[in-house]
Amino acid sequence: MRRIGRNLRKIRDAQPLTTRGLLAIALCFFALEFIATEESDLIAYMLGGGIAAMLLTALLTCIFVRRRLAKGLKIEPHFDSDSLFSRSAVRAGLTVRSASLPPFFSLHINRVFQHPGVVSPEHIVSGREAVRRLVDTIQFPHRGFWALENLSLSLRDALGFTEISWEIPSNAGVEVSARNIQIRSLPIVAASSRSGDTLDQAKERAGDLFDIKQYDPSDGVKRILWKVYAKTGAVVVRRPEPAVIPEGEVAIFLVARRTDDHVAGAAQSYIQELENNSINILFGTDGAGAYRTSYHSSHHEASAVGDVVATSPEHILAMINRCVWSAHAGSGHDLEQFLGALQSMNRIIRRVVVFAPETDTGWFDAVRSAAAASNVALTIVLAPDSLDPAVDLRQRINKAAAGTEFWRKRLETVFKSSQQPSGAASMLSSMAQAQGGTTELLICERAA
Numbered sequence: 001m002r003r004i005g006r007n008l009r010k011i012r013d014a015q016p017l018t019t020r021g022l023l024a025i026a027l028c029f030f031a032l033e034f035i036a037t038e039e040s041d042l043i044a045y046m047l048g049g050g051i052a053a054m055l056l057t058a059l060l061t062c063i064f065v066r067r068r069l070a071k072g073l074k075i076e077p078h079f080d081s082d083s084l085f086s087r088s089a090v091r092a093g094l095t096v097r098s099a100s101l102p103p104f105f106s107l108h109i110n111r112v113f114q115h116p117g118v119v120s121p122e123h124i125v126s127g128r129e130a131v132r133r134l135v136d137t138i139q140f141p142h143r144g145f146w147a148l149e150n151l152s153l154s155l156r157d158a159l160g161f162t163e164i165s166w167e168i169p170s171n172a173g174v175e176v177s178a179r180n181i182q183i184r185s186l187p188i189v190a191a192s193s194r195s196g197d198t199l200d201q202a203k204e205r206a207g208d209l210f211d212i213k214q215y216d217p218s219d220g221v222k223r224i225l226w227k228v229y230a231k232t233g234a235v236v237v238r239r240p241e242p243a244v245i246p247e248g249e250v251a252i253f254l255v256a257r258r259t260d261d262h263v264a265g266a267a268q269s270y271i272q273e274l275e276n277n278s279i280n281i282l283f284g285t286d287g288a289g290a291y292r293t294s295y296h297s298s299h300h301e302a303s304a305v306g307d308v309v310a311t312s313p314e315h316i317l318a319m320i321n322r323c324v325w326s327a328h329a330g331s332g333h334d335l336e337q338f339l340g341a342l343q344s345m346n347r348i349i350r351r352v353v354v355f356a357p358e359t360d361t362g363w364f365d366a367v368r369s370a371a372a373a374s375n376v377a378l379t380i381v382l383a384p385d386s387l388d389p390a391v392d393l394r395q396r397i398n399k400a401a402a403g404t405e406f407w408r409k410r411l412e413t414v415f416k417s418s419q420q421p422s423g424a425a426s427m428l429s430s431m432a433q434a435q436g437g438t439t440e441l442l443i444c445e446r447a448a
Contacts, residue, residue, distance in 0.1 A: 016062050021055060021161035028052045055161055061102060062162040066155055069107070070166075072098035075151055077111065079174040086144075086176050086261055089137040092120075094151075096132040099125050104158040109134075112167070114149045115325070117141040140176045142258045144324040147173040175321050180272065181265035181387050182447040188279060189379050191251035191349045212236045250274055251349050253338055254285040254320060255356035255363045257330030262388035264320050266381070266444045267355040275313060282347065283310045284338035285319055287326025308334075308341040332356070332363030336370035343374075351377040358382040358443065368439075377438040387444060 017025070031048035073096075080091035099107055107125040111118070119139040125132060140146055150167040157163075212225065214236060223237035252271065256263040274281055288308045310316045328334055335354070342349050352371065356363055371378050 016059060016066075016162045016164045017055075018160055018163050020159075021058075024051050024055055024161060028055070054159070058157045058159065058161045061105065062155060062157060062164055065102060065105060066164045066166075069099065069153075069155070073168075074098060075109065075168060077148055077151070077170060077172045079172075084174060084176050085179045086140045086142045088179070089139055090174070090176070091135070092138050092174075093133060093135040094123060096125055096134065098130065099132065100128045100130070101126055106156055106158070108154040108156065110152040110154075111138070111148060112150050112152050114147040115144070118146065142261050142324065143176055143178040143264055143321050144258065145173055145175045145318075145322045175318070177317060177321055178261035178264040178268065180269045181262060181444075183266050183269050183387070183444045184447050185273065186270055186381065186442060186444075188274065188277070189250060189351055189353055190248035190279075191282065191347075191351050191353075212238055249280040249282055249347070251282040251342065251347075251352045252284070253335050253352055253354045253367075254283070255330055255332045255354060255367065256285070256320075256324075257357075257360070258324045260330060260357050260360070260383075262385065263355055263357050263383040266383045266387060268317075268320065270353075270355070270381070271313075271316060281311060281316065282342060282349075283316045283319065284308055284334070284341070285323050286328040286331055286334040287323030288319075288334055288337060308338055309345065330357075330360065330363060332366035332370070335367050336373065339370060339374040339376060349374075349376055351379060353379045353381060355381045355383060358384040377440075379440045379442065381442045381444060383444045387446060 028048045028051040031044045031051075035044035035048075075097075076095040078093055078095065084090055094109060096109070101107060105126065109123040109125065111120045113120075118141070121136050121138070123134045123136070125134075148170045150169050152165070152167055154163055154165045212228075214234075225236050225238065228234060228236055252267065254264065254267050256267075271281060271283070310319045323329055332354075335352070339349065339352070354367055356367070367378065367380075
């Protein structure tokens with residue numbers, strides 16, 4: 001039976017008639033052979049002949065239009081360059097040229113991406129317009145570089161008797177990022193230090209407003225102390241205090257699977273804060289091999305260390321997005337490679353900030369062993385599922401409970417702490433004390 005089914009599918013795929021078309025042929029043959037011939041039934045002759053004529057017309061027209069489209073049809077996919085975020089509507093479209101179709105025929109167009117999960121609507125084209133600009137929205141399930149593998153086309157008649165399908169290869173793609181999740185400020189932990197003569201002082205760093213000075217028009221009206229003016233008549237404003245920020249570089253390593261966009265979003269928010277304060281960033285993540293093949297090949301670059309360590313905002317974002325397709329994504333196994341690359345760059349790294357999911361704990365042993373082998377301290381920033389709006393409340397509670405149990409066991413077995421922490425705060429402090437200050441844990445919280 002399976003062999004018969006396979007043979008029937010091969011026959012169906014090798015010719016343009018659909019299942020409805022084959023049934024129509026069977027009905028036509030039955031009407032002409034068993035009713036019209038034996039009974040001399042005029043109605044059966046007309047029915048069978050009419051169906052046969054429609055089938056033949058649809059079949060010949062479908063074959064002719066398919067050959068004509070093969071010569072002149074051009075389809076250009078395009079995506080909106082702004083607001084390319086996962087789990088949200090992304091504006092996109094298709095420009096279709098030379099797709100003139102006869103009446104009662106339509107062309108169905110679908111995007112086929114290299115990886116599954118993209119929600120993309122089907123477009124149906126009919127009529128004789130020379131150029132069509134089709135606009136729609138698509139949705140990507142998570143961050144990543146989504147390559148458009150091909151455009152799947154299907155030419156059909158209105159009665160559903162015939163259908164010819166083919167594909168047009170495409171080299172287009174779109175880079176989709178996770179949305180930045182605004183979190184409460186985390187401490188800026190320098191991985192190394194540099195002398196004051198090498199600092200870039202071009203950008204002013206301002207902290208709390210604590211002092212007063214004489215008003216200047218450049219200060220703006222909002223800073224004027226009107227109460228002081230009412231009492232003394234003096235027009236004064238508050239003066240910003242220079243902020244004290246650790247100088248040097250911050251080494252960041254991201255541990256995030258494809259579905260951990262909330263971890264990537266929290267890390268991106270922290271990275272943006274560092275960039276705003278002119279702090280140099282040394283960034284790495286699991287899956288540097290995928291980053292090497294996808295990003296540097298598309299930018300005609302070739303490097304060794306640069307594939308593992310990203311320093312510019314553009315490279316950091318590309319690495320976060322493109323490494324999701326690696327089998328190592330979210331495992332923490334590539335931290336050792338990241339630390340080795342930093343060493344080959346003559347970077348003396350004393351501490352690495354690791355962003356990771358709170359509930360998925362498979363990465364922990366790999367990260368801890370890699371840091372111990374390189375004699376590097378860790379600041380582990382856990383991103384709970386509460387940061388992810390796509391996770392429902394019950395699932396968040398269950399995952400949080402599992403995560404708390406995991407960290408409690410780690411305190412008892414790995415760090416051999418005599419304390420029994422009852423809450424997250426005591427658990428984190430106990431872990432830091434057990435490691436003699438070499439390991440620090442923080443939990444991300446949404447900014448108020």
